[in-house]
Amino acid sequence: MTTALNRSPLEASPSSGRPAASAAGPAGRTGVDDRTRLHPAQRARDLADAAAGIADVLVIGAGVTGAGAALDAAARGLKVVLVEAGDLAIGTSSRSGKAFHGGLRYLEQLNFKLVAHAIAERDLMVKTxxxxxxWPEPFVxxxxxxxERPYVGAGVLLYDLFGLKGRAVPRQRHFGRRGLKAHIPSIDERRVVGGIQYYDALMDDARxxxxxxxxxxxxxTRVLTGTPVVDxxxxxxxxxxxxxxxxxDDGQRHVLRARAVINAGxxxxxxxxxxxxxxxxxxxPAKGVHLLLRPEAIQSQAGILARATDSVIIARRWYGYWLVGTTDTPWQKDKSRPVAERADIDYLLDNLNRYLAxxxxxxxxLGTFAGLRPLLKPVDGVDSTSALSRDHAVLTGPPGLTTVVGGKYTTYRRMAMDAVDAALAPLGIDTPSCTDRLPLLGAQRWPETLARADEIARQxxxxxxxxxxxxxxxxxxxxEVLALAGSDPALGRPLEGAPQYLAAELVHAVMAEGARSLADVLVRRTHLSIEQRDGGxxxxxxxxxxxxxxxxxxAAQTEAQLQAYRDLIHAERAALDAACGRTTGAQP
Known part of the structure; x- marks a missing residue:
């Protein structure tokens, strides 16, 4: 069993009109009328409803900020429509560093406000x-x-103090050279004199x-994916x-009216x-590339955050693997298809290896992914994206449209709250946000469910x-997932070659999680595209x-989906395959 200060259950080896009930109500768990379930019939129903009425708030973009804005407005009792050109979290929100973190490196930039807000949000995610x-995760x-010890130690102490109220993670810990080597066997003890451990929180961004x-x-909220805004x-x-x-799906255009529109694009x-x-x-757009390493690549009891040539390098344990990032470079090519390049892979491995024996x-x-951060660019221009602000901005104009842009994943809830506040101000609506005390789906009965873990395993x-x-x-x-296995025992079996997933999860992705393509299932509802050596x-x-x-x-549409997925994996794996001297899909 886990508590807020203990490790998550994720360290197992990867091989081994408004509804009558709220999201937490009885129908929200198993009922056929459960509005939390996203599927083709729900999409058709929501599209018809949205086109027939006038929403209080319409949000463009179902990344985490847009999703947060839709939730914030809906929790205030407003009629909300959320539209997305592609899939949920299809862009940056499925390609982040997969952590709720305060941003230790921003202390060096003296951005204390951003760090304080981010730590408060991190702790809110872990506790509530x-x-x-x-889940809390140590980094060294x-x-x-x-x-460096007094200088870095002072920064980490300040980091700890920001999280002192209602602490959700443990405090710092200091190591000498010998203690650090025992804690991180992979460290090159000739390169270090010791280390300082602190905590942040890891998560799964797409989920x-x-x-x-x-x-x-x-x-x-009416949720409409696959519906780009054309006017x-x-x-x-x-x-x-x-x-x-x-x-x-059919090329038809639909007019969706709203009293206020939020642009979270x-x-x-x-x-x-x-x-x-x-x-x-x-x-x-600033491109950030991450690498997913096999579990045995690094031996360590903690993640590593260290100086890189122009920023920091971070290696974190994630679902039993190692996730290494990130780069920070301008991207001028197709914004819908950022990809890792050979230079990105070399940069990450070179900077990581400076500290490893x-x-x-x-x-x-095993895999790579690239995401684009939406950084606000000043009028006079800045060449280096690492110098651009990570703070968010809420901009009004033209009348009726509020834009929220910038920021970081961890502070999405504050960004959403600020955007909704600004959008509602001209309407004279001053109902306050309440999302700081609203558990997300999956967390409403978490302690009781976690206590049943052994019983679920036996059953x-x-x-x-x-x-x-x-x-x-x-x-x-x-x-919900295991009920599918009850109706079809084959769905209760682990996937061959990927036993960390059940076949039922692939079906559940379509029946309840809004997946509409093969990539939706293999890239975002699961992470088979990066966890498997062949990209799934x-x-x-x-x-x-x-x-x-x-x-x-x-049959033709199924083959088209397969071919589209093959093309996606080949495009995303090209740089890695070149670095390894292999063809896409080849085994090590």
Whole structure:
């Protein structure tokens, strides 16, 4: 069993109108009318409802900020519509560093306000909002010189003090050279004189964003994916009164009216604002690349945060693997397809290996992913994206449209609250936000569900390690997933070659989690695309066979989905394959 100060159950080896009930109500757990369940019939119903009425708030973009804004507005009792061009968390929100963190490095930039807010949000996630998927994790800052200890120690002490109220993570710990080597056997003791350990919280970004969206749906939010905004509705004075979306399924356009529109388009936020008739800012996409390493690549009892050539390098344990990041470079190419390049992989491995006794090689890398941070670019221009502010901004204009942009994943809830406050001000609505005390889907009955872990394992004849992973992904909704196995025993079996997942989870992704494509399932509802050496290609046919009937795909459509997934993996793996001297899909 875990507590707020103990390790998460995730350290098992990866191989081994408004509804009558709220999201936490009885129907929100197993009922057929459960509005938290996202699926094709729900999408059709929500699209018809949204087109037939006028929303109080319409949010563009189902990344974590847009999802947070939809939840914030819905929790205030407002009628909300959330529209997304692609899938939930399809952009930056599934390609982050997968951590709730205060941003220790921002202390050096004297951005105390950002760090204080981020730590408060981190602790809120661990203690209240999503304890099933956010867990404290230790990190060590290696010291190369003795003079660094008081300097770094003072910074970590300040970091601890920001989190003193209602502490959710342990305090710092100091190591000498010998103690650090025992704590991190992979460290090169010739490179360090000791280290300082502190804590942040790890999580699963795509599934967290999904939980935010489903919680909002349970409070009445109409959720529409695959519906890009193609135009804005404006009156003669230029006031925005809604949007026009195009359904990617049939090409039909729909007018969705709203009293207030929030633009949470991330890296597309400036383009959306321009389409609405204003041009007050620019977004500079900054590419961040991460590598997923096999579990044996590093031997350590803690993550590592250390200085890199131009920023910091971070290696963190994540679902039993090692996740290493990140880069910070401008991206001028296709914003819908950021990819890792050979230089990114070399940069990360070179900087990580400065601190390791046994170098990590490209062959230790299971997968890579790249995301784009939407940084606000000042008018006079800045060449280095690492110098651009990580603070968020809420911008109004044209009338009726509020844009929220910038910021960091950890502070999404504050960003959403600020955006909704600004959007509602012209309407004279001053109902306060309450999302700081609203557990997300999966967390409403978390302590009781966690206490049943051993019982669930026995009842379903599953290894305890598998149940722990299921609990981390689904929280108190684990019974929804396992109920599928009750109706079809084949769905209760682990996937061949990926026993950390049940076949039922692939079906559940379509029946309750809004997945509409093969990539939605293999990239965001699960992480098979980066956890498998071949990018999940060997499992793609199995997954497609399971979900095709649920989505009504013909044989031709199923093959098209498979080919699209193959193309995606080949594109994303090109740099890694070149670094390893292999072809995509080859075994080590």
């Amino acid at each position: 909002l999503c304890p099933h998927m956010a 800052y290696p010291l190369s010189h003795q003079w 967290h964003t999904l939980a935010v969206v489903r919680t909002a749906a349970g409070l009445g 804005f509705i404006r009156d003669t004075a230029g006031t925005v009164g809604g949007v026009v979306v195009q359904d990617r 991330g890296i597309w936020a400036d383009e959306l604002q321009q389409r609405a008739g204003a041009n007050t800012f620019r977004v500079q 046994r170098p990590v090689t490209a062959d230790d890398v 379903h004849r599953l290894p305890p390690s598998t149940v722990k992973l299921l609990l981390a992904r689904h929280g108190d909704r684990i019974d 290609l060997s499992l793609a046919t199995t997954a497609a066979t399971l979900i095709a009937p649920l989505l009504g795909w013909t």
